[in-house]
Amino acid sequence: MRLFATETSPYARKVRMALLEKNIPCEVEWVNLRAQEHAALSHNPLGKIPVLLRNDGSAVYDSAVIIQYLEMLRPDPAIIPQDAEARIEALRIEALASGIMDTTIAWVLEQRHATDCQDLNMLQRAKSKVCTALAMLQEESKVWKDLANAPILNLAQIATICAVGYVDLRAPDFLVQFPDLMAWMHSMRLRPSISATLPQ
Known part of the structure; x- marks a missing residue:
């Protein structure tokens, strides 16, 4: 998987932290949101990050949805309590x-x-x-x-x-x-x- 992110985005950081806490391997690609064209645009028409590109080529966004997807992908250990x-x-x-x-x-x-x-x-x-x-x-x-x-x-x-x-x-x-x-x-x-x- 690949995560499109910027180094200062707190939303992207939330996903990056979740990936590390759950020990899910993922490549991070830094994007320049000020550029007229950047890699995330072809996967999220709003051009916002983070965007998670799954192995089948489909995209998941925004950060809250990506977190839910990571929980489904690897339920254990969970970062969202079950209770x-x-x-x-x-x-x-x-x-x-x-x-x-x-x-x-x-x-x-x-x-x-x-x-x-x-x-x-x-x-x-x-x-x-x-x-x-x-x-x-x-x-x-x-x-x-x-x-x-x-x-x-x-x-x-x-x-x-x-x-x-x-x-x-x-x-x-x-x-x-x-x-x-x-x-x-x-x-x-x-x-x-x-x-x-x-x-x-």
Whole structure:
């Protein structure tokens, strides 16, 4: 299989981490999303990544669908809990983490406009949403102690790492008020699926 990705995409990182946690071999091909033509375009008409190209040539996208496919492809070890309540909890946290990613990306894109063209209200709303969600993730992470050497991370933890890692890359000042969350992230830094997928 081949995964089309960029080195900074938190969505692609989520899939890359899942592949490593589940020990599924997969070639990664880096794409330049700013190029008029790039490899992922022929497999996803929206041109978005990640895209997983299966061995039969068919494509799976986006990251949430790819994760579900990987669980079907190799059910054990599972990153999505089988217990109904635990499953909903993991999916809820994944949705929260995805919202952080989406909103941070919107904040970054607005920041790239000329200063006199930026929507300051939008920037403040986006920052407020991200920080409110990070506060919730900080509370969630308090029960995730001693996971650095766990047999496998679940989807909630993978998504959290990707979301916080992306905020740290693009808006590190947002994280200053969340020392417990950052301490948890630091405790996880040497886990192979995390260290090997750090955004560049």
